[in-house]
Amino acid sequence: MWRKFLRRLYIIKILHSAVKFVLSVLVLSAFVFIISRLAPGDPLYAYYGERVEKMSVEEQEQARTRLGLDEPIPVQYVRWLQGAVRGDFGISYQYKADVKEVIAARIGNTLLLGGLGFLLIFALALLLGLFCAWREGQAADRMICRIGTVTSCIPEFWLSLLLLLVFAVWLGWLPGSGAYSVGEEGNAADRAAHLILPLAVVVLGHLWYYAFQVRNRLLEEVRADYVLLARMKGLSGKQVLYRHCLRGALPSYLCMMAVALPHILGGTYVVETVFSYPGIGTLAYESARYQDYNLLMVVSLLTGALVIFCNMLARTVSERIDPRMRMRTIADGGEVRDL
Amino acid sequence: MSYLRECLKSDILCMSVGDGEMDLLRVENLSVSFFRPEGEIEALKNVSFSLREGEILAVMGETGCGKSVLCKSILKLLPDIAQIKTGHICIRGEEITGCSEKQMRKLRGHFFSMVFQNPMTALNPCMSVGEQIAEAVRLRRPQLTGRERKKRAAELMELVGLNPPGERAKQYPFQLSGGMAQRCVIAIALAAEPAVLFADEATTALDVTVQAQILELFLELRKRMGMSIVLVTHNPGVAARTADRVALMRDGELFRIGDVEEIFEEIIYNQNLT
Numbered sequence: 105m106w107r108k109f110l111r112r113l114y115i116i117k118i119l120h121s122a123v124k125f126v127l128s129v130l131v132l133s134a135f136v137f138i139i140s141r142l143a144p145g146d147p148l149y150a151y152y153g154e155r156v157e158k159m160s161v162e163e164q165e166q167a168r169t170r171l172g173l174d175e176p177i178p179v180q181y182v183r184w185l186q187g188a189v190r191g192d193f194g195i196s197y198q199y200k201a202d203v204k205e206v207i208a209a210r211i212g213n214t215l216l217l218g219g220l221g222f223l224l225i226f227a228l229a230l231l232l233g234l235f236c237a238w239r240e241g242q243a244a245d246r247m248i249c250r251i252g253t254v255t256s257c258i259p260e261f262w263l264s265l266l267l268l269l270v271f272a273v274w275l276g277w278l279p280g281s282g283a284y285s286v287g288e289e290g291n292a293a294d295r296a297a298h299l300i301l302p303l304a305v306v307v308l309g310h311l312w313y314y315a316f317q318v319r320n321r322l323l324e325e326v327r328a329d330y331v332l333l334a335r336m337k338g339l340s341g342k343q344v345l346y347r348h349c350l351r352g353a354l355p356s357y358l359c360m361m362a363v364a365l366p367h368i369l370g371g372t373y374v375v376e377t378v379f380s381y382p383g384i385g386t387l388a389y390e391s392a393r394y395q396d397y398n399l400l401m402v403v404s405l406l407t408g409a410l411v412i413f414c415n416m417l418a419r420t421v422s423e424r425i426d427p428r429m430r431m432r433t434i435a436d437g438g439e440v441r442d443l
Numbered sequence: 444m445s446y447l448r449e450c451l452k453s454d455i456l457c458m459s460v461g462d463g464e465m466d467l468l469r470v471e472n473l474s475v476s477f478f479r480p481e482g483e484i485e486a487l488k489n490v491s492f493s494l495r496e497g498e499i500l501a502v503m504g505e506t507g508c509g510k511s512v513l514c515k516s517i518l519k520l521l522p523d524i525a526q527i528k529t530g531h532i533c534i535r536g537e538e539i540t541g542c543s544e545k546q547m548r549k550l551r552g553h554f555f556s557m558v559f560q561n562p563m564t565a566l567n568p569c570m571s572v573g574e575q576i577a578e579a580v581r582l583r584r585p586q587l588t589g590r591e592r593k594k595r596a597a598e599l600m601e602l603v604g605l606n607p608p609g610e611r612a613k614q615y616p617f618q619l620s621g622g623m624a625q626r627c628v629i630a631i632a633l634a635a636e637p638a639v640l641f642a643d644e645a646t647t648a649l650d651v652t653v654q655a656q657i658l659e660l661f662l663e664l665r666k667r668m669g670m671s672i673v674l675v676t677h678n679p680g681v682a683a684r685t686a687d688r689v690a691l692m693r694d695g696e697l698f699r700i701g702d703v704e705e706i707f708e709e710i711i712y713n714q715n716l717t
Contacts, residue, residue, distance in 0.1 A: 330565055332565070333557075333567075335520060336552075336557050336632070338548050338551045338579075338635070347578070348567050348569075351567070352567070352568070425569065427617075428617055
């Protein structure tokens with residue numbers, strides 16, 4: 105009976121999160137919709153290109169009516185929402201194709217590049233941060249700190265060009281553009297070879313920022329009082345770091361990485377542009393630039409939904425690691441529970 | 444608690460020498476300095492004292508006179524900027540001043556143990572109480588299985604009065620009161636089955652009733668486990684109540700050590716003079 109009640113509580117909690125998620129996405133969509141339409145520029149350029157200038161005013165009006173751009177913004181939004189609920193997100197003005205198709209063709213590439221990059225950054229930043237915190241103030245730590253600061257200051261496009269020059273032009277070891285060679289679409293080795301350089305830039309560009317955060321967070325923990333007690337038990341400095349300090353530092357790291365996931369996934373457009381890598385980053389940039397409303401909506405909603413989802417996930421995971429957060433949310437929610 | 448006592452007996456370090464001539468812990472001419480950019484700060488100046496088997500020694504003095512530094516320098520838990528300049532630290536006649544970090548680690552978990560001033564910050568906030576005690580047990584007795592370890596932790600919790608141990612073990616430090624948290628820190632210290640327990644202002648952060656309970660606990664533990672306790676305090680009442688001998692410190696110097704009656708009579712006599 106009691107267990108049944110608890111399980112119901114759990115379902116309610118999931119439902120609660122789901123409702124919150126949908127509401128957040130809805131608010132986000134309204135914001136993006138209105139802001140994109142208030143921004144200066146003419147979406148007709150995206151559809152007709154240079155021909156717009158040769159069109160008469162009547163023709164332009166007709167085109168607007170055909171694309172549904174002549175109505176007030178709230179009406180447009182409601183119409184878009186009605187379509188979106190049915191899974192119809194409209195057509196891309198620029199590509200003149202269904203938005204879903206345009207995105208589907210490219211999202212795999214971005215997920216591969218950004219996702220792999222994120223995983224690498226996640227793991228390496230943690231390891232690097234741990235190593236630096238362990239060797240705090242020693243030669244290795246100072247060296248890594250210096251190199252890290254320099255690499256994180258190098259602009260991505262410059263690093264991309266440099267790597268291209270060295271590895272693709274001079275040495276000729278790796279391909280310099282695209283996601284795969286022509287006709288080799290299913291060849292995993294070919295894809296991997298195309299991925300190495302963009303991936304290196306994505307990882308190098310972000311790695312130190314996060315590693316430095318881990319290092320500082322850990323050093324904060326190392327100075328906490330409980331470390332003395334842990335050392336008193338007979339643990340070595342390294343063991344204290346792994347068993348005690350890491351546990352205190354992990355929740356904030358997870359939260360940071362959860363926010364970083366969409367940032368890294370969506371922030372690949374510089375790399376994608378330089379390496380002519382067909383991904384969603386370039387798409388997002390272009391859709392905003394050319395007033396490709398329907399495409400912009402879906403791309404930003406994808407990123408936004410990812411941000412919201414990751415934040416919720418990070419919170420749940422953090423609560424599991426740090427019991428203080430769990431109890432605090434219970435207290436906030438007004439539920440009374442015997443501690 | 445016969446199990447605990449047996450554990451104690453079986454261990455070489457804790458085996459009583461018993462002839463009474465060799466002191467359990469002897470500190471000679473210990474000088475410790477902190478090297479700061481502003482210059483050298485002498486925290487301890489030529490401190491000498493000895494601790495006998497099963498004795499409670501109260502170290503008294505005003506705040507900042509070097510009581511905590513004394514404990515931490517014996518345990519080598521000082522920050523990097525502090526250095527032992529001169530002096531010897533011997534346990535059972537064996538010198539440990541030059542011991543490596545690895546050897547010290549062994550000593551910390553086995554021979555020495557320490558209870559800290561503020562129990563609320565001394566415990567890791569992200570680990571349950573049971574887990575933290577069990578970890579200390581594991582370090583002391585790595586041969587125990589998981590279940591034995593838990594049983595041992597429960598025994599220790601019962602010993603220090605954390606009841607019922609099963610429920611308490613699942614709690615986290617922020618769910619405990621100050622007194623309960625201090626009991627938990629003491630349980631961790633006892634898991635090391637130490638020959639010498641340093642109580643660094645262990646009762647300062649607690650109110651008077653809890654303070655009395657914790658001191659009672661110390662006395663009982665000494666009786667049961669036969670360990671020596673170095674009780675650092677600035678409260679004369681605490682010292683008078685529990686200690687066998689008292690050491691007085693001022694400005695990093697240990698200027699007087701003697702039996703508790705002797706010292707307190709002296710203090711009262713001096714006060715009457717002025």
